[in-house]
Amino acid sequence: MTTARRDTYTPETLLSVAVRVFNERGYDGTSMEHLSKAAGISKSSIYHHVTGKEELLRRAVSRALDGLFAILDEPGAVRGRAVERVEYVTRRTVEVLMAELPYVTLLLRVRGNTATERWAMERRREFDHRVADLLGAAAADGDLRSDVDIRLATRLLFGMINSLVEWYRPHPDQTDRDQLAETVARLAFDGLRKAG
Amino acid sequence: MTTARRDTYTPETLLSVAVRVFNERGYDGTSMEHLSKAAGISKSSIYHHVTGKEELLRRAVSRALDGLFAILDEPGAVRGRAVERVEYVTRRTVEVLMAELPYVTLLLRVRGNTATERWAMERRREFDHRVADLLGAAAADGDLRSDVDIRLATRLLFGMINSLVEWYRPHPDQTDRDQLAETVARLAFDGLRKAG
Known part of the structure; x- marks a missing residue:
């Protein structure tokens, strides 16, 4: 260094x-x-x-939050069936997490003693709510399995995505990054089991 | 308190x-x-x-580790097809995590400055390897989708399971606990999408 x-x-x-x-x-x-x-x-x-x-904290978590919220305005997140949109958002969230790893890591570790930390947590929850709303819409369309509670599914989905900050290390190989984002989306929406 | x-x-x-x-x-x-x-x-x-x-740390993480490793000797984890065994282990891991929440939380946060911490991390990795081996066996049986890397799937599976320590709070309702363990297993193995 x-x-x-x-x-x-x-x-x-x-x-x-x-x-x-x-x-x-x-x-x-x-x-x-x-x-x-x-x-x-x-x-x-x-x-x-x-x-x-x-101020440094605010700028750092803003960079992570701006990256995440921008996803929600991308064509893949606003057009098409809700289930496809939420799968798109899942894949893109993984990509932003990898691209902005230290910033998203900081965002996820923020715990809320200062006004900036509380603001960051609030914004992060807002992002989670937007994704939960998309999942709710996909469920209303009948595209999600009916035996899964949406609030719980949202938490587990973000649990899986956010765990990447614990072990993912930047890799120059773009194929690797694409594969990771794709694997998270496959696991979350289609599961590990081979369709029978 | x-x-x-x-x-x-x-x-x-x-x-x-x-x-x-x-x-x-x-x-x-x-x-x-x-x-x-x-x-x-x-x-x-x-x-x-x-x-x-x-010594208190060692006793505490031992309690979590003993609970986790005991799962691997249960009938559901040793008999039957690998895919059913690993799904069983997933469900039971969630149950042990909920039952021993503070102990497993401590285990997952251990970072490795002392001999006891390094030992705990090593044992935790061993448990993860055992589950990865089961996933590998299920893949060899042709029961898992072939487009998912096992090492990655193991990390994402534990990422999802372990995220529970961040938000799960003990609930007296046993049905609730059963539902949570079942939801994690459903999401991990069958995914959120309704089978088409």
Whole structure:
């Protein structure tokens, strides 16, 4: 891990360093001192870019949330049968999680002691609700099995998707990423068992 | 939360208090002082029962691990087609997780700084491998869809199961618990989509 030179520092590099430190130490356990050391710049240089660590948290989780909410406006999420739309959203959520791994990891670990953390949790729940609504619509269309409770299914679906932050490590191979997103969608919608 | 009276203290009550504190503060963040305060007994009384906090950790994760490994010896896990056995193990894993929630939660959060933590992680991986072997056997029988990688499927299956510790809260209603275990098995093996 190299430390960037002061004259090449941008808000973007500072953000990526901050997210790494937040994920390593936890947001609560991170001080401006830790950020300054990890970034290799003085605290006053950091304050030149942001008002403090809470602003860095807000920017970081916003990046994850913007990526996730953008999915819901994509053609695959707004056109067609609900069951196809929710499967599309599942696949794309996995892709955004892989593409924005440290940011989504931070979002999922946020626990709610500050206003920013509570806001992030609220927005995350809102995303989950939007997906639950899609699942509800698919059930109303008669496209989902009737013996599964939608609220429970939503939690299990996100449990499976979000578990990726625990073990997924970025891979340069695009085929690998496509396969992972496809596997999650297959497992969630068609299950492991071979159709008999 | 009441503190137990000294004269009624047993190793069992001490263990359940320790697990609660470990889950709240993290194992690393818990001192004997914290345990003494939470249990309402002196540190020397705790040392009367155990050699220190690492022994409490070992006992706690052993309880979770014993519960999980016992599943693999049950008739449903050793007799019949592999696909039925692994579905049985999935359902029972969810049941053990619900029955031993604080112990399994602690097991899943262990990160490996001490010998006991590394041992717990190793045993947990061994359990995952046993389930992966069952999935492999089911695939070899031709009972699983062929487009899903077994290693990936195992990770996603446990991702879904283990996510329960994040939101499941004990419920006195046995029907509720049965339904949850059944839903996880249905989702994992048959998927959300209505068979067409």
